[in-house]
Amino acid sequence: METNLTDQKQHTxxxxxxxxxxxWCPGCGDHAILNCLHKALAELNLEPHEIAVISGIGCSSRLPYYMNTYGMHSIHGRASAIATGVKTANPALSVWVATGDGDSLAIGGNHFIHAIRRNVDINIILFNNKIYGLTKGQYSPTSEKGFISKSSPYGTVEEPFNPAELCFGARGTFFGRAIDVDLKNLTDLMVASAKHKGTSVMEVLQNCVIFNDGIHSKIADKAFRAERTIVLQQGKKxxxxxxxxxxxxxxxxxxLKAVTIGQDGYTLDDVLVHDATTKDSTLHFKLARMGYENDLPVALGVIRDVQAPTFEDEYEKQIEEVQKKMPKKTFTDFLMGSDNVWELK
Structure with a gap:
């Protein structure tokens, strides 16, 4: 499915x-995510027939309906597993997963972490609005402890998942984060994800205007976004x-500590330089957790981006090695082989 770039038109x-x-509801953050995906694919200049978008169940999972690409609206929590099959069957496809914090971290939790562990070359867009929207406002795996919802009228007593922690715990090779209202950074994150070879997890802090309106407003509002978020850029302070x-x-x-340059003895030289490509995930993990349990800005952009063998490449390599050692047989030879045929006497 390789395309001759010299003959390929520039897509919009x-x-x-x-x-x-x-x-989707007017004002829902899903609209922005969809528009950014369209823009990112245009920047990547991929042919529509080179793309497959897979989703599970939830508001976010309607996204394949709005794509002029291959797509599948699958079953609850299984998008990562189905995307794994799609990528393994046709490694030439650019495979995207549209999923929510409930779809991927609750019923789909095992599929989510094992896709990451296997490092399948798929792009997972995790819509995180910290609520079940499609089923009308129950708390989700990312809802904060004490959150009041239809299924927790006195406040949930559960500790929430941090998607970054799951990604790093599964030895993820790519993790990034964006806010739905920051279109430029969200588009840039999607482009970087597509260029990464392996499982990419993009957590998008997305607003549900009906059941959890303003859940990310403390960092998303333009009035103080610059003070409460930091967009990490490779090789820059x-x-x-x-x-x-x-x-x-x-x-x-x-x-990690947030400081004002020129105060308390801190200079520009003291400020860390971001390197998303270092194998050691210690600093990446700390950056991804900023703003959750400490007085630090929430990290946005590409936080981790390291290279490692992908599942489908290793799978194809294994098939080639086995075929070299074993003579090729027809399907009939396989069926009539001594291990598959019983003689009745």
Whole structure:
């Protein structure tokens, strides 16, 4: 399915739209994610027939209906497993998974972590609105402890999942994060994900205007987004703030700290430089956890991006090695082989 780039036209976002009426609530963050995916695919200039979008069940999982590509609206929690099969059967396809925090982290939790562990070359867009939207407002695996919902009227007593922790625990090779209202960074993250060879997990902090409106407003609002988030860029200083006057430093105990440059003895030289490609995930893990249990900005952008063998490449390699050692047989030879035939006397 290789395309001759010299003969290939430059695609635009509309080439990936199929004309179907988008049936999400007005103001839902899903609209922004869909538009950014169209833009990212146009930037990558992939042919529509080179793309497959797989989803599970939930509001996010309607996304394949709005794509002029191959697609499958599958069953609850199984999108990562089905995407694994699609990629293994046709490694030439660019495979994308649209899933929610309930679909992928609850019933689909095992499929999610094992796809990451296997490092299948798929792109997982995890819509995280910390609520079950399609089933009308029950708490999800990412809802904060104490969250009041239809299924937890007195507040949930459960500790939430942090998607980054699951990704790193499964030895993930790519993790990034974006906010639905930050279209540029979200599009850039999708492009970086597609260029990564292996499982890419993109956590998108997405708003549900009906059942969990404003859940990410403390960091998404433009009035203070620059102060409460940091967009990490490869090879650049970890700076944030309205005028990039703040930075992330590492203390002697390896704890991360947000400082103002020029105050308390901290200079620009003390600020860490982001390297998403280092194999050691220690710093990546700490960056991904910022803002959850500490007084630090939430990290956005590509947090981890390392190379490792992919499942489908290793699978194909194994098949080739076995075929070299064994003579090729027809299907009839296989059926009539001594191990598969019984003689009745």
């Amino acid at each position: 976002p509309k080439d990936y739209k199929n004309g179907s009426a988008v049936r 970890m700076l944030f703030g309205a005028n990039n006057e703040k930075g992330i430093v590492a203390e002697k105990n390896l704890q």
